[in-house]
Amino acid sequence: MNITTFSNNNVRGDDSSPIIRAKTFNIPEKCFNKGVGCAWRSGNKFSIYPRSQTVSKTPKNDVENKILNIRHEIVLFHPILRKLVNESNGTYLSLQKLVDSSKNNDNHVELLKLSRQYRSIIRVCIENLQEALNDAKDGSDMINLQSYITIFYSVECIWHLCEILYIDKIPGDIVLPYLLEWVRFHFPCHEQTAAQLLEACERGSEDHDDYWDTVIGMVVQGRVDVARALLKLNSLSETNEFKLVDNSLRSMPVYSIYGGISTGEFTVTWKHWQAECRAKVTSRVLASQPKLELIMRLIIGEYSAFESIRSTYTSWFDMLGGYVMFTAPWSRTHELSAAASACAGMGSMPSGSRLDRTLRALLEGDMHQVIHEIQHITDNGWFATHLSDILYHCGKLKVLDKHQNNVTQRLRDSLILEYGTLIMEHKSLWSVGLSYLASCPPEGLCRAHLLLERIPINTHAKAMRVVAEANKYGLLEVGEGVWRVLSGRHSAAGRDGAALSAAVRGGAAGRAGRCAGAALRHYCRTGCLPAPDLLLTAGPALLIDDTLLFLGKYCEFHRMYKNKEFRKAAQLLISLITSKIAPDFFWETLLLDALPLLESDEAMFTADDTYDMMLCLELRAQNFNREKAELLRLALLRNLARTALAEKPEESTQ
Amino acid sequence: MSENIATNLFEAQTIHADHKDLIHDVAYDFYGERMATCSSDQYVKIWDTDGHGGWRMTASWKAHHGSVWKVTWAHPEFGQVIATCSFDRTAAIWEEVGDTTATGSEKSLRTWLKRSNLVDSRTSVTDVKFGPKHLGLLLVTCSADGIIRIYEAPDVMNLAQWTLQHEIPTKVSISCLSWNPSLSRVGNPPMLAVGSDEPNTTNALASVPSDKSTACNGKVFIYEYSETSRRWTRTDCLSSVQEPVNDLAFAPNLGRSFHLLAVAAKDLRIIKIEPLSESSISANGLGVRFKSEVMAAFDEHYSCVWRVSWNPTGTLLASSGDDSCVRLWNMQYLNQWKCVAVFKNETVGGDSAPAARAHTAYTRLAAMANPAHMPVH
């Protein structure tokens, strides 16, 4: 369960937050009014049941005995967001691989590529959501989809700015062109109207209701060319006032890092240009055209001018690009916070949304606050995890605790651990979650161990996959555990072959031995040996347990006997008898197996063999059926008699 | 952006347990796929997921001649096995036997056979727990007269045979116990924590046995098994818990150098127990083996905490109490514990919804409009 998204997690680690803002939920149905008990089920599920410590003497009929199952609803498990989860997993793993393989090299170009990849994944996700929203019929589905779109739209917007400010290496660190691009991309207001007007290309466009808003909007977005083109469509565009403004806009110096002039030189020309513009404003030549005057006031960076149009925009970041452009176009990344606070301070509108706060913090370079804010986004930590990871690897995330210890890595790791744990809860996405946990050792692997062994195994195919994944990360014990559980399940159901093969795979010598013992008992009762195909081919696998080895060899004996390879069978039987690995209960069966061989026309056992068998018989006679023992004694003696005679001449020749 | 959306979503589903009296315990199996419930009605019920988010009762039987206090699952490696303990002074081990009845229908009730009845206690058996898998098939019980009993099944395939390995008298009433799930390594022998619910009357205080040289008024005791002496000995008494204990639970170990123990008493406590190195144990001369530290103490349940339960990774703790609230606690990345969600019974009036059946779908829980309106006792 990923709780960071709704906890009052203070990333700074100070305990100053006075109230803990834990969310409170209503338990429906008024089920419990005395005490309650609780029990965890799995990662994101638990249950509540009524409980009282005092026990009534007589059973009541009106007892509350409802059990309430609670589960955390995880938005990332929505089919569309699962695509995001899977695709971003690929990017995340590429990133880890990149930083692992290029420990000391400068890899910011690759990191930037990966950051763009993340953003394109988000955009694809938004597209998919939008598509689904268009097709949606159910009201609550639509509300959900709409809210996911809002969430991921903000996520991309923040990520983009973050990329500009912290991941990209901007030439000369002159951030303005990038900032303008960001504003245009995310807050494209008036763009459509401008395009329509330009396409229609009619003089007298000022009759359009939004004409002036559009022109000013273009100025604020820094699209000077578009603004000029729009002004040309005004029926008064040939007047001196219009020409003056057009001229001022046209002559605005634009800095380019490749333009061959230094920032110092540029600053001088730019200030000169702005002074000229300012002179025109103060001369009041534009008094008859208040809109044109407003444009001039904007381009000389007059705060009150920006403030006056603030109310026409939904947020202060619409104006940020223009404000920087006309006050300090040479601004570097770290100098943006002044512009941000200037813009945010305009107007009386409270700028309290999370997006506001996050962008402010971003522009101010307060990464603690950024992570703190994005942890509250209800995307189950997807954004916080991936963004802080890439920022961490860019060396741009620095978080200190109250003792000024660097806890950056702890923060990053904790986000990845929570995210991985959350994703591992899903029936299908577990392997994705696992890859996150595995990238965060040692705690990640401990968590992975606990979660992997709890994945329900319904088929051998799933078992093989879980074990392969566990082994990939060195969690060999998980694999063994999986096979042991399966072995137990099969042996309880009497499937000896499957039980044995699983026990061998799980390296469960004891269990394999007990399975083998059970099989031998079964043979004593029914005369049937289970799983001969397995036992006859098992080879070295049999060595993990003596009883299993015995069972395998005994099975071999049966095969030889059936194939009428009596001499070989007799040899094997003797070695089984003399190795003394047979379970106690099996001795009678084992020795009696010699009976037909002893009584065959040809002697199968030497005198020594016969002595060995006699010894075994006498040592264990008390466990034998008296009649059978007698029968065996007789056969052994007879065999001894004939072999002793047959072997005698050999001895004499020696 | 997201603030207009409920910032975290929980869903709830109601199951009618159909017990005729109070439910005392609910326990999930290792995978969270099966649920066992027990009650004062002397019955135990087993519930299975139906694969579509619902639950279906697959077994129900009268297990004891008194209230059944606790039910617990063995590791699946040992089969489908549960243990129960009861006011009738016994603990019992039950095994589900394969579907030999050829009914063909999966809805058929499963059969659970009593494999063993542990009758050594002379008083109510208050808790029962299977040991960690790596120790074999072990079972521990505790009883109201304060005796801890550890049983072992020498042959894991024969659940009928249990031998009483250890009997540890504590001289105080024991209400709950928990195995430390950490793998035994050097310096990490098998470990148990037990909690006492002995009331704190002046008499009781006086009669608390003094352990070794240090008298301790604590209600939580740590026992460890020594390979060399083959005995369980009390190696610590947590003096930080002085109120009667209702429940306690060790957190799953995430490879930390210390153990975390959650204790439900008058308040909720999370206690860090750090084994000391051999050299510092001999240095302190008192045989003190642990450094214990209260990491968090919460009295948000106002009156009394009944149960504590960890999630499988030990990163979240649920606590419940007399205030009819369940709280979730989470360790933040700088090791502070914070309450992250509260589940509270509706206090507003109104008819309760009609009784729902076991297969009811999940419904989303509404967040309380203003949590500040929580009644304060």
Place this chain on the structure above:
Amino acid sequence: MTHLYTKMSIDIQGTFVSQKINKVRWIPEDYAETKCFLTGSWDDEVNLITVWTFESVNEDEEVEYPRALTKYPVDDDVTQIKFTEKNKIAVSISNGDVKILEISAYDKQTPLKEIFSWKSLHNYGNTKCSATSLDTYEGDIASIGEDGNVNILSGRRGEVNRTIKGADSCSLHSICYLKHTEVITGNIRGHIKIWDLRSEVDKPAASFLLAGDELAATCIINHPTQPHIVLAGSESGSVAIWDLRMNTFPTSLLSAHTGGVTEMQFHPENPQKLLTCAVSGELWDWNMETITKSTKGPDNQLVWMPLQDKNTMMINSLMPSFHQALNSLDCEKGRILCGADNEAVYLIKNLKY
């Protein structure tokens, strides 16, 4: 939705489909280039057999994306999909069911129609057991399961022709028809058995272990034009190749992939080409020419040489490093479909064959 990667001249186009794909199959067309394909998912709450078509979103766009036409839900994992006829598929499911479904010849949007269904064909008595795979031959189906049974079904009449009960004491994981009267099976320990279906007794005609590692034989296929050439893929990632006329068992085992081999296919147009994919996320294109051309047998037929190491073979990796299991592939001319555990389907174009 879809991303393009280009590796040399090969185009890889991935589409995320929100379910792990266990099987992919092109739906053959008679006269046109195939546009439609099938996927079967696994390891999800509800699994689906989905019919897809490739189509471009905008008319002027060249890239085509898969769009789902119809979905057929199944209770558990789809473990195998094989065609029995042109528009009929046999499907094995991990709840023990085997089904024959019909794809409409006219409108692919029509829901798949169940023709025959053998409920719990594979079972442990009353307990569910997975039907792990199947193979088809001229309308007949041979299915296997964790119960160790082999069932021979008639896809036309919907009857169980024969059951080899306890064909294996362990779970079976791979099966292949060698001829109409002969199947080969592989189990979880890599125990391979050849069954003569005409034989009255339930005893294999031959059997051997794939390797000493006791790992599963995950897939078995034979050569399309030389059916006596048999290949078996192992859970260890190895591939065994042998000629049934020379030996009943493989003389050598080639360590190939780093994870279990999930599917193998000879290129339908060029049987010199073998395609394999694996749990380790690799998709390989093998040039088998070097093996076949080396020697001629006594009857002047090509003889497959035992392989010593994979360096002597031409192997081309078709996917850039991939972090999740590739479960299935199906090749049709220059296009390969691939189903993966990262809940995506990949289309690889411009394969030279």
